[in-house]
Amino acid sequence: MTRPAKDFFAPLAVGAPAPPREIPARPSRAIHFFDPGNAKMAAKVPDMVGTVDVLLGNLEDAVKAENKEKSRQGLVDIGKATDFGPTQFWTRINSLDSPWVLDDLTTLVPEIGDKLDVIMVPKVQGAEDIHYVDRLLAQLEAKAGLDRPILVHAILETARGVANIEEICAASPRMQGLSLGPADLAADRRMKTTRVGGGHPGYLVRQDPVRDDLGVPQYDSQRTSYQQDLWHYTIARMVDACAMHGIYPYYGPFGDIKDTVACEDQFRNAFLLGCVGAWSLHPAQITIANKVFSPSVEDVAHARRVIAAMGDGTGAVMIDGKMEDDASVKQCQVMVALAEELAAIDPELKKQYDAISADGEVQA
Numbered sequence: 001m002t003r004p005a006k007d008f009f010a011p012l013a014v015g016a017p018a019p020p021r022e023i024p025a026r027p028s029r030a031i032h033f034f035d036p037g038n039a040k041m042a043a044k045v046p047d048m049v050g051t052v053d054v055l056l057g058n059l060e061d062a063v064k065a066e067n068k069e070k071s072r073q074g075l076v077d078i079g080k081a082t083d084f085g086p087t088q089f090w091t092r093i094n095s096l097d098s099p100w101v102l103d104d105l106t107t108l109v110p111e112i113g114d115k116l117d118v119i120m121v122p123k124v125q126g127a128e129d130i131h132y133v134d135r136l137l138a139q140l141e142a143k144a145g146l147d148r149p150i151l152v153h154a155i156l157e158t159a160r161g162v163a164n165i166e167e168i169c170a171a172s173p174r175m176q177g178l179s180l181g182p183a184d185l186a187a188d189r190r191m192k193t194t195r196v197g198g199g200h201p202g203y204l205v206r207q208d209p210v211r212d213d214l215g216v217p218q219y220d221s222q223r224t225s226y227q228q229d230l231w232h233y234t235i236a237r238m239v240d241a242c243a244m245h246g247i248y249p250y251y252g253p254f255g256d257i258k259d260t261v262a263c264e265d266q267f268r269n270a271f272l273l274g275c276v277g278a279w280s281l282h283p284a285q286i287t288i289a290n291k292v293f294s295p296s297v298e299d300v301a302h303a304r305r306v307i308a309a310m311g312d313g314t315g316a317v318m319i320d321g322k323m324e325d326d327a328s329v330k331q332c333q334v335m336v337a338l339a340e341e342l343a344a345i346d347p348e349l350k351k352q353y354d355a356i357s358a359d360g361e362v363q364a
């Protein structure tokens with residue numbers, strides 16, 4: 001059950017920092033995963049600061065059971081030694097039913113809680129999982145004397161989690177967002193796939209058969225098929241639940257590292273539907289996510305043009321043969337607000353967006 005409104009923003013432990021009233025819209029186009037116990041990956045982290053919006057030290061899946069402690073200690077060392085500047089520092093802890101998670105939280109919060117922005121919790125099933133983490137974090141924050149609450153991000157990767165999506169988003173004022181976890185979700189749903197995210201050539205619709213002059217369908221005629229998006233339903237649910245609760249939705253992992261084209265397509269679908277970012281598993285995917293989750297110059301120029309033409313934002317105007325009104329101007333405001341947030345942290349994008357005048361003209 002959700003706490004009564006009067007208690008919702010009260011700290012859950014005496015001396016813990018007050019939970020946030022609003023989740024800041026910090027750019028997080030790529031959440032870049034690294035294994036802090038892998039010396040080669042860990043060595044790259046300091047140079048990645050400033051080149052990626054989020055650096056996430058992963059302690060869960062993809063870290064071997066025998067390396068859990070090494071990875072946790074590696075994360076503490078990196079957290080202490082690194083000045084993250086504009087880059088957010090997140091971790092993915094082990095799942096709540098694992099033998100490692102308690103040590104994850106009781107080690108990380110006192111050691112590097114002042115550096116951690118967000119804790120990603122895997123395999124969240126319902127509000128009860130968030131309540132558990134919420135209370136424990138408050139106790140640990142109070143004990144460590146932290147003055148800023150650590151935010152919580154849930155991975156949607158079980159059928160039960162999807163069914164309970166709204167209550168998960170509403171479970172705590174710490175909730176920062178949700179990521180799609182397509183690999184675990186596929187297993188939990190008993191989907192007949194063997195991939196980490198992305199599409200599947202078997203999931204398609206086919207054009208109707210051509211009919212002969214008598215209207216008889218020719219089933220062996222040449223027919224185009226169209227691959228469909230396995231993840232559309234879940235992402236759409238996630239986007240609505242997050243928007244309703246003022247938190248942020250993300251596409252998760254795309255495992256086919258070499259298929260940069262399909263990765264870009266999958267990320268772009270998520271961007272168009274309302275996601276703010278995706279995971280990057282390999283440095284090559286940071287570039288893809290940064291590109292896809294940044295509005296194009298053309299879109300920002302069009303948006304500024306509509307906003308300028310719409311004046312106080314009410315009424316209807318024609319631009320390039322299309323009607324724009326109170327509703328489309330709001331979409332344009334979303335686009336321009338995102339461009340402004342990104343320009344504040346990305347000098348290259350700032351240059352590109354600054355070349356667009358307030359009424360949408362792009363200067364050469």
Ligand SMILES: CC(=O)SCCNC(=O)CCNC(=O)[C@H](O)C(C)(C)COP(=O)(O)OP(=O)(O)OC[C@H]1O[C@@H](n2cnc3c(N)ncnc32)[C@H](O)[C@@H]1OP(=O)(O)O
Nearest residue numbers: 033034040041044058061062183184196253257281282283
């Ligand atoms: C379903 C889920 O839970 S998804 C989330 C969990 N999974 C992960 O976090 C996976 C993270 N990524 C990885 O483990 C690796 O990228 C792999 C296994 C996919 C590929 O690794 P490799 O085969 O070493 O890739 P590749 O040879 O292209 O690496 C090139 C360099 O980039 C480094 N590198 C690879 N991935 C990363 C990363 N995520 N972060 C930082 N550096 C990396 C490699 O160490 C290598 O360094 P080197 O040039 O000093 O030797």
Ligand SMILES: O=CC(=O)O
Nearest residue numbers: 157181182183184
């Ligand atoms: O953790 C991510 C997933 O796809 O599973």
Ligand SMILES: [Mg+2]
Nearest residue numbers: 061157181184
């Ligand atoms: Mg998973």
